[in-house]
Amino acid sequence: MLEANRAPLSGAAETDILDGWARQLDDSAAEHDSVPRRICLLCVRMLSITGAGISMVTNAGNRGVVCTTDDVSARIEDLQLTLGEGPCVDAAQSGTPVLIPDLITADDIVVDRWPAFIEGAAAAGVRAVFAFPLRIGAINVGVLDVYRSEPGPLLEGQLRAALLAADAAALALLHIDTASDDLFSDDADARSTYQLQVHQATGIVQVQLGVPTEEAFLMLRARAFALGRPLVDVATDVVARRLRFSVEDQ
Amino acid sequence: MSKGEVAGGPGPERDREQLLAETFVLLADTLVDDYDVVDLLHLLVDACVNLLGVTAAGLLLDDQRGNLAVVASSNEETRLLEVLQLQSDAGPCLDCVRTGVPVSVDDLDADQHRWPVFAEAAMSAGFRSVAAVPLRLRTETIGALNMFQGTSHPMPLNDRRLAQALADVATIGILQRRSTHRSAMMAEQLQHALNSRIVIEQAKGVLAERNAVDMDAAFTALRRYARNHNRKLSELAMDVVRGEIDPTTVQIGRRVP
Numbered sequence: 039m040l041e042a043n044r045a046p047l048s049g050a051a052e053t054d055i056l057d058g059w060a061r062q063l064d065d066s067a068a069e070h071d072s073v074p075r076r077i078c079l080l081c082v083r084m085l086s087i088t089g090a091g092i093s094m095v096t097n098a099g100n101r102g103v104v105c106t107t108d109d110v111s112a113r114i115e116d117l118q119l120t121l122g123e124g125p126c127v128d129a130a131q132s133g134t135p136v137l138i139p140d141l142i143t144a145d146d147i148v149v150d151r152w153p154a155f156i157e158g159a160a161a162a163g164v165r166a167v168f169a170f171p172l173r174i175g176a177i178n179v180g181v182l183d184v185y186r187s188e189p190g191p192l193l194e195g196q197l198r199a200a201l202l203a204a205d206a207a208a209l210a211l212l213h214i215d216t217a218s219d220d221l222f223s224d225d226a227d228a229r230s231t232y233q234l235q236v237h238q239a240t241g242i243v244q245v246q247l248g249v250p251t252e253e254a255f256l257m258l259r260a261r262a263f264a265l266g267r268p269l270v271d272v273a274t275d276v277v278a279r280r281l282r283f284s285v286e287d288q
Numbered sequence: 289m290s291k292g293e294v295a296g297g298p299g300p301e302r303d304r305e306q307l308l309a310e311t312f313v314l315l316a317d318t319l320v321d322d323y324d325v326v327d328l329l330h331l332l333v334d335a336c337v338n339l340l341g342v343t344a345a346g347l348l349l350d351d352q353r354g355n356l357a358v359v360a361s362s363n364e365e366t367r368l369l370e371v372l373q374l375q376s377d378a379g380p381c382l383d384c385v386r387t388g389v390p391v392s393v394d395d396l397d398a399d400q401h402r403w404p405v406f407a408e409a410a411m412s413a414g415f416r417s418v419a420a421v422p423l424r425l426r427t428e429t430i431g432a433l434n435m436f437q438g439t440s441h442p443m444p445l446n447d448r449r450l451a452q453a454l455a456d457v458a459t460i461g462i463l464q465r466r467s468t469h470r471s472a473m474m475a476e477q478l479q480h481a482l483n484s485r486i487v488i489e490q491a492k493g494v495l496a497e498r499n500a501v502d503m504d505a506a507f508t509a510l511r512r513y514a515r516n517h518n519r520k521l522s523e524l525a526m527d528v529v530r531g532e533i534d535p536t537t538v539q540i541g542r543r544v545p
Contacts, residue, residue, distance in 0.1 A: 134480040137473050175486030176529035197475055201353050234358055234369055237486050238503060241493020241529065251490060251529055274366060277493075277503065 062228045073210040075105040075183075081203050082107055085196045087184045091115045092172075092207055094180040097131040104180065104211065110162050114183055117158045124155035131170035133178070135201075136169045140189035165189045170200055172208035175237055177252045179211040212252055239273035246283045257283060304339060308450075311335045315457060321409040324520040325481045326460045326488055327511065329360035332454050333346050333433070336364045338470065338493065339454075340447045342435040343415060343456075344351040346372040347458060349423070349431035351482055352475060356381055356431070359485045364503040367413045371406070372434060379406035384420035384432040392419035416440040421452045423459040430478060476503075484522035491525035513538045 069106035078090035092104040101119055106112040118124035125136040128151075138144055141156055141164060149156055159167065166186040172179045182204045192200060236258070245256035261283070262272040275281035314335075318328050329347050336345040344359040346368065355376040361368055373432050375381040380391040380403070393399045400407040410418060415436040423431040434457040435443070443451070463477050488510070495506035510528070514521045527533040 132480070133483045134476050137476060171483075173483055175483060175490045176526055198352055198354065201351075201479070203352070233373055234485075234489050235366065237489035238493040238496070241495075242497040243491040243493075244490075244529075245494055245497035245535075277366065 043144045047110050072105065072208055075107075077203050077207050077210065078105055078111075081182070081184050081200065084199050085184060085192065087168075087186045088188075090116075090182065090184040092182050092211070093119070093126060093130075094178060094211060095178060107165075110164060110187075111183065111185060113162045114159060114164060114185055116168070117155055117162075121152075121154050121158070123152045124159075125152070125167050125169040126183045129171045130178065130181045133171050133173050135171065136167075137192065138167045139191040141167060142189070143163055149178075159185075163187050166191075168192055168200065172202035172204055172211060174255065175251070176241075177208075178268060179208050179252070179257060212256060233270050233273070235270055235273040235277050239276035242276050243283045247285055290370050307335075307339055311339065319461065322520070323461070324484070324514070324522055325462055325477075326359060326484045327514065327521040329458055331509070332458050332461075333360045333362045336433065336435060336451065336454055339450060340435065340443075344368050344436045345440045346434045347423075347431065348372060348375065348385075348434060349462070349478055349481060350385060350429070352478060355384065357485070359431075359481055364507055368436075371413050371415070371436075374406050374409055375434075377405070378403045380418050380420040381432040381434050384422050386430050388422050388424055388427075388429040390419065390421045390442060390452070391460055392448075393417060394413070397440070410436065414438055414527040417442070419443050419448070419451065421448070421455045423455050423462070425459050425463060428474065430462065430474065433458065484525075487522055487529060488525045491528040494528050495535050495539060499539040501539065509539045509541070513541055516541060 074092045078092060081087060081090040089106065089108040091106035091111040091114060093101060093115050094104050095101050103115045103119065106115055114124075115126070118126045124139055129136045138148065141160055144156070163194065164185045164187065166189050167277050170182045170184075172181060182200075184200065239258055240251060240255045243258050244248075244251050245249070247254060247257060249257070258273060258276070259269060262269040265272060276283070314331060315328075318331060333345040333347055336342065344362050347359050348356040349359050351357040358369060358372045361372060372381075378537075380393065384391045387511075391401065396407045396411055396416055396418060413436075415438060417437040417440050419435045420432045422429045423433065433451060435451060436442075462481050463474060488507075491510060492503050492506040493510060495501070496503055499506070499509075502511070510525060511521060513519070514524045517524075524533070524538070528535060528538060
């Protein structure tokens with residue numbers, strides 16, 4: 039099952055969507071909502087979906103609901119935590135998005151896999167569910183779930199926005215302050231978060247400091263910030279062994 | 289001069305046939321029930337270098353966030369990775385993914401104006417010609433296979449056809465990976481491949497630092513251990529990053545007595 043025709047990379051319309059999103063995230067910065075909740079609210083506004091929720095799932099297996107936008111999305115999170123089944127559970131385990139455009143007509147395999155979840159979600163008025171893992175390689179922080187009361191897939195620009203929202207939510211749950219100019223911009227440095235050297239350096243720093251992967255990632259970002267240098271440059275120095283992290287420095 | 293000629297033997301064409309046959313056997317071995325996508329893609333870029341005699345090859349995927357992400361490269365040199373990654377902004381791969389048709393430049397020096405930043409970086413890394421073929425399924429282009437040559441010779445038609453065939457295998461490998469429970473959507477398959485590559489990078493960092501080796505040696509050890517122990521590359525990488533397997537064991541290929 040493949041989605042219909044997609045537009046080429048970086049279409050002008052999508053850039054407009056993201057610019058608009060970036061401005062809105064800025065505008066809402068003064069509000070009292072937490073960053074994860076603001077991301078959920080923006081998803082509702084930008085993705086033509088009914089509601090959104092974020093759950094935390096740690097490597098240690100701890101789980102919990104971080105925020106939801108409405109009663110139905112709260113019910114979706116609750117069902118999955120209670121039943122231990124559903125798209126969010128699978129997304130967290132596999133590290134891959136789980137996209138169900140229509141729960142009612144989903145293939146038998148899906149129905150067999152989450153019988154209780156589908157029954158409960160359908161009863162709550164859910165027709166489409168899209169779960170995005172909040173992951174950076176082996177770093178697993180949770181899942182962003184969005185739902186719609188009408189069936190249908192996420193369109194190209196919506197998928198892109200949802201993936202960017204998941205990236206932002208992952209950083210937010212790691213307690214990294216994501217300003218809108220970070221992940222939502224077309225700036226080359228902001229995008230460099232996901233360049234390969236950064237992940238290699240994360241593994242190196244993890245060994246140098248003897249800390250978990252997520253902490254190593256945070257330390258790397260903190261160092262780049264403190265030095266006022268692009269993350270990818272600091273990472274490249276770590277990989278080239280020009281820069282070492284030691285426990286005493288921290 | 290192709291790699292086939294360097295190897296000697298009964299002649300370059302014969303060698304290439306032999307290599308091609310070996311590649312297909314390897315692919316058949318890999319494309320079994322539960323293969324690892326990133327492992328397959330590396331096999332393909334290696335085959336690309338060996339069969340086509342190019343200097344370097346890399347595979348980039350649309351990350352669906354507006355960028356191209358490197359998922360496989362024929363070596364782990366930072367310079368090559370940088371040249372590949374640069375193409376999120378401009379370069380033959382980006383043009384190839386946008387248009388869905390092959391793009392090639394036989395002499396970067398004579399044709400610098402097309403992508404000035406890319407051309408300069410590629411030339412300073414020692415490359416003179418470049419070609420990109422699309423990873424396409426019907427109307428969809430999900431990425432591109434990028435090949436570099438240290439000389440300014442145009443790629444022969446047969447080589448271009450073979451490159452496209454390898455790119456087609458990569459597309460099938462990415463999109464037809466059997467999800468654990470159902471037929472998955474393109475977005476799911478692409479994101480799976482992209483995140484697997486990140487885990488592998490993190491694991492390489494752990495191995496490189498713990499065993500005092502470079503990224504290439506760390507990756508070679510990771511792939512060798514996965515093959516010898518019949519494990520999926522990305523699952524082994526996850527165990528390395530999470531400390532569930534001793535990095536020394538992976539580097540030397542067996543448990544430390």
